[in-house]
Amino acid sequence: MVDGTTQKDVKCIIRPPSLLPDGVKVGVSLSVNGVWSEGKGKQKYELQLNKSKNKDAKIDIIGGVEDLYPLLKKKHTEQFLRTIPEYRWRQPDAAAILRFRSKVEKSLVNFFDSQDFTKTHPPITTSSDCEGAGEMFKIDAASNNPKEATFFGKETYLTVSTQLHLEVLCAALSRVWTLTPCFRAEKSDTNRHLSEFWMLEAEMAFVNHVSQLTDFSELMIKNVVHKLLSDEDGMGSNLLETASKEDADAMKKRWQMLLQQDKWASITYTQAIKILREAHETGKADFRYKPTWGDSLKSEHEKWLAGKYFKNPVFVTDYPLDQKAFYMKINEPDGYLKDLPPTVACYDMLVPDIGELIGGSVREESYEKLNFEIQRRNMNPKPLDWYLAQRKNGTVPHGGFGMGFERLLQYLACKDNIKDVIAFPRTVNNCLC
């Protein structure tokens, strides 16, 4: 018996057994009137219903279940649970994930506060495409006649990243962060993509070097893992108790691994390509795509680097300019790269099994350089007027990053599918309720 506030079972001792009404089975909700007593068995406390000692002892069914109620006492597959959004979270191991999610969020709120960050709420509705990738959702009032002007008087979209707005707030408040829904109309339905997901984004003034951002990212993740391992708020035991022994062992191993190194490795993209190339050529790894300078790192490369080579998170920095967005700071050419195209001061944090968990960069703060890059890419500068204007006045060096909140949860809880760490997952052709 559970009351929903924790996933721990309450043992209920019933004397005489005839107190138990007909129809009590998995899923019913009950009102129980008993005496909270010290337990005689494994559990410290139990609920005793003893009619001879307490004439008010009774059990009533508040909500019965139909014969076809889909949840049974056995463990259901996650695939099956996803088809019943109205019931799936009643399963204790599923509920444990939502409790975990809540505790991780709380720990991040207090972490960022302790680091002098202001939590902000950039808009969801926007007229700018931050990433320039075009995979956006368009919105309008449902009642609007499509032939007339839209509700907002212009084309508006759901945000794909709040970064541009966050940069405005960063210039005012110095250190800002947000945890906010973001939307991508990607048609790929993988085990690590959602069309609607929560993104943690942070932006900091006076950042000149990628290492300031990678150091901070490491601090942030390790802070959560510390709380997991020290079981603050029951964050760790909560997950471990409802998991199979195998899953619990995998989680514990992962959390310990994350704290093993004083400092996670950081390599440049160019070094990453060299390592991958060598592994590919010597047969240490068998990649579908040959690692080539200038190409993006494929998911197989990312997973191999973190999972097989470093066996831990690794930061990959300084990717080629042409792979990245217009707002990233271009690196000064150095000797090492003199024959290669320019790179930018950015990084991805790669983790075993998942690949990219965090992506960030130092931002270009010069109006002239931003404008040049926008022109070079043939982007329409008009929707970015407001963004560019602020760089003409009191601009500062700054940088930041974004982390898919569900990816973090998926990684820490060792879940195969990202759909199992969000209450109502949305993907292409999938908006069940």
Place this chain on the structure above:
Amino acid sequence: MVDGTTQKDVKCIIRPPSLLPDGVKVGVSLSVNGVWSEGKGKQKYELQLNKSKNKDAKIDIIGGVEDLYPLLKKKHTEQFLRTIPEYRWRQPDAAAILRFRSKVEKSLVNFFDSQDFTKTHPPITTSSDCEGAGEMFKIDAASNNPKEATFFGKETYLTVSTQLHLEVLCAALSRVWTLTPCFRAEKSDTNRHLSEFWMLEAEMAFVNHVSQLTDFSELMIKNVVHKLLSDEDGMGSNLLETASKEDADAMKKRWQMLLQQDKWASITYTQAIKILREAHETGKADFRYKPTWGDSLKSEHEKWLAGKYFKNPVFVTDYPLDQKAFYMKINEPDGYLKDLPPTVACYDMLVPDIGELIGGSVREESYEKLNFEIQRRNMNPKPLDWYLAQRKNGTVPHGGFGMGFERLLQYLACKDNIKDVIAFPRTVNNCLC
């Protein structure tokens, strides 16, 4: 001089004054190399740049400002600041509001955690219209051909309230809450409406009576106000310091007033109508709309009740069924109301100046009664299949409420316009960036 992490000024003593470069004026960003020293004046510490004592002392301009930079040292009107979204938050009193917002959110996160609530993330994208009011935004992939099937394979909208999904999670986790963006395509552009706003919603199992919800709402608000008055995290002083004396006094008076009564008043809608009617007829109040049983309370009525009559928050409960949504629990007929149409177990929390701050209800948990009400209202039950299904299995009495987060901030910070407590306000024809 400020560094953005707080709004407190840093005093900078420059010897010789020629160290100050040309072009230093309001809005420039500077790099300053000085010695942090005990202050000689009002401030405890100051930054001393004394070339004769420290040869590294220097000031450089990192980001200059153009002649047309719109922010000056003087106080700007909020109306003017709203027209420059890229700069407005650099104004110290504006920034103070964002810091306040962050601290209030943190305090709520920790409050709900201490009350055994799980913070959840119901979906933004949905195929159900929770309120049945129809003022929704429709979404689709921007790249989608309008003649083809939509991205999600059906009509999808931005949520107007996450309540229905929250009820599903409540049945699994007992006490749940969320703070999430909600969207209403309302064309009214008032000083207390936004098309995109953040809503705090909570849902609790085993709730049978409205008083459980009003008690909890009062506890929640008073918890925030306690922190304001005790200045935890600088929550109170932060706002007071940047405000005019008049505004600061108004805020302090409001916060104190909120804690003055042990328990805020609670009256039924029927009693409210009686009070309003009497005031209207005796000339104590001069309403545009005559208060009439069966009509909704108008904003003028709400503000008068809280502002003039109770001079404090007041809960108004048990509104007529026909004004409210299908999911609210219908009150058993009682003698007092025997000649009037049915009422529902709901409440609004009204506060001076603003009117409705919170709205909530006990929810109907019986499948049969919900279904009957949906039929009676000629609603299409199809999109609510999932919502109704859960009431057939293990249903429990429950209830909850929603509070506009910006309304709370507007009220506590005594702001005339709700657009001044959200970073990038969205209203009809207004999506500046």
